Amino acid sequence: MSAWLSWRVATERALYGPGGFYRRADGPAAHFRTSVHASRLFAVAVLRLLHAVDAALGHPARLDLVDVGAGRGELLTRIAELAGPGLASRLRLHGVEIAEHGLPAGIAWSADLPQDVTGLVVANEWLDNVPVDVVELTPEGVRLVLVDPATGAECLGDVPEPGDLAWLARWWPLAEAGTRAEVGRPRDAAWARAVGSLRAGVAVAIDYGHLRAERAAGAYPAGTLTGYREGRGVRPVPDGSCDVTAHVAVDACAAAGEAAGARETALLTQRDALHRLGISGARPALELASADPRAYLAALAEASEAAELTARGGLGDFWWLAQSVGIDLPARLTPRRPAPSGPG
Structure with missing residues (x-):
C-alpha cells in the first residue's frame, strides 16, 4: 500500500532524513558539479566580494563569512587558503550544513544559521534544495x-x-488545467532567516531560478521539479537515491529579504556578477605564448575555467540575489535595480 506524502514532506525525508541524500558519505560532489567544484576562480570572486563588503563595513575587528549549504566545506577551505594574513587575522569562517565534515581547525560548523553576522552570507545552490x-x-x-x-x-x-x-x-498564477507550480513559501522564509542573521553586511543567494513574468506567461507548465544522480538529470523519486530540486522564485525571495530588513537589492546573472568581480573568461594575448609559454598556458587554463563559470546555458545563467543590511551594496554589484514585487 502506497504511503502518499506531499512533495515537501517526502523531499525533506529523502534529502535530510536518516540515510538521506545529503547525509551520504560520498556527498553531493559525487553527483553534480557546482561553481565551487568547477574552479577556484569562484572562490576568488567570493573573496573579492568579501573584501568589498569589508570596506563597506569599515574593516571591523571581526569579519564573518558564512557559507549556507556548505557541502563538505570546499568554498570555505579555498577562502582560508586565499585570504592574506591581514584579512585572515580578522576572518571568521562558518559553514552551515547538516552533514558531517572534516574541516581544518578554525572553521566553525553548525546545522543552523549563526546570528549577529557581520560580513558576508553566501548561499550557493542552497535554496533549490529547500x-x-x-x-x-x-x-x-x-x-x-x-x-x-x-x-x-x-x-x-x-x-x-x-x-x-x-x-x-x-507569484505563480496558474491559468490552465493541468499546469503545475512549486510553492516557494518555505524558500522565502529560509531566505528571510538568512538575511535576518545579519547584523550588518550582505547576503547572496546563488541559484538557478525564474521570475514572475516568465511563470505567469506559462514558461514552466509542468513546473521545474527534477532529480540528479551521478551527474545526470533523472526522474525525481524521493527515496534518498538522488537529489530532488526545483528552480527558485528569486523575485519572491527578494521580496522576503526586503521584508526581513534588507536595505538594497541587486538581482543579476552569475555571468554579470562574475564579470563585475573581475572573472571574465577572456583569452590571454597570443604574444604571451612566445614571451612566457608557461604563463600563457596557465592563463589559458584560467580563461577556460572562467568561461565555464559564466557560460550561457550553464552556470552563467544562475541568478545572484544580493541584499544588504545596515550598509549599501558594494559598487561591484551595481547598478542596482529593485526586484519585481508582484501585483498588489
Missing part, C-alpha cells in the same frame, strides 16, 4: 500533488492551505 510542495490546477481548482516516496508515482490531494494559495496568486 523542500517545497507541488500543486496542479484542476477544473475544480488548485490541488496538492502527492507522491509515493518509493516509486515516484503521484496522485492529487487536498486544496493547499490559504497561505500557499495566496503565494501562488501573487
Whole structure:
C-alpha cells in the first residue's frame, strides 16, 4: 500500500532524513558539479566580494563569512587558503550544513544559521534544495500533488492551505488545467532567516531560478521539479537515491529579504556578477605564448575555467540575489535595480 506524502514532506525525508541524500558519505560532489567544484576562480570572486563588503563595513575587528549549504566545506577551505594574513587575522569562517565534515581547525560548523553576522552570507545552490510542495490546477481548482516516496508515482490531494494559495496568486498564477507550480513559501522564509542573521553586511543567494513574468506567461507548465544522480538529470523519486530540486522564485525571495530588513537589492546573472568581480573568461594575448609559454598556458587554463563559470546555458545563467543590511551594496554589484514585487 502506497504511503502518499506531499512533495515537501517526502523531499525533506529523502534529502535530510536518516540515510538521506545529503547525509551520504560520498556527498553531493559525487553527483553534480557546482561553481565551487568547477574552479577556484569562484572562490576568488567570493573573496573579492568579501573584501568589498569589508570596506563597506569599515574593516571591523571581526569579519564573518558564512557559507549556507556548505557541502563538505570546499568554498570555505579555498577562502582560508586565499585570504592574506591581514584579512585572515580578522576572518571568521562558518559553514552551515547538516552533514558531517572534516574541516581544518578554525572553521566553525553548525546545522543552523549563526546570528549577529557581520560580513558576508553566501548561499550557493542552497535554496533549490529547500523542500517545497507541488500543486496542479484542476477544473475544480488548485490541488496538492502527492507522491509515493518509493516509486515516484503521484496522485492529487487536498486544496493547499490559504497561505500557499495566496503565494501562488501573487507569484505563480496558474491559468490552465493541468499546469503545475512549486510553492516557494518555505524558500522565502529560509531566505528571510538568512538575511535576518545579519547584523550588518550582505547576503547572496546563488541559484538557478525564474521570475514572475516568465511563470505567469506559462514558461514552466509542468513546473521545474527534477532529480540528479551521478551527474545526470533523472526522474525525481524521493527515496534518498538522488537529489530532488526545483528552480527558485528569486523575485519572491527578494521580496522576503526586503521584508526581513534588507536595505538594497541587486538581482543579476552569475555571468554579470562574475564579470563585475573581475572573472571574465577572456583569452590571454597570443604574444604571451612566445614571451612566457608557461604563463600563457596557465592563463589559458584560467580563461577556460572562467568561461565555464559564466557560460550561457550553464552556470552563467544562475541568478545572484544580493541584499544588504545596515550598509549599501558594494559598487561591484551595481547598478542596482529593485526586484519585481508582484501585483498588489
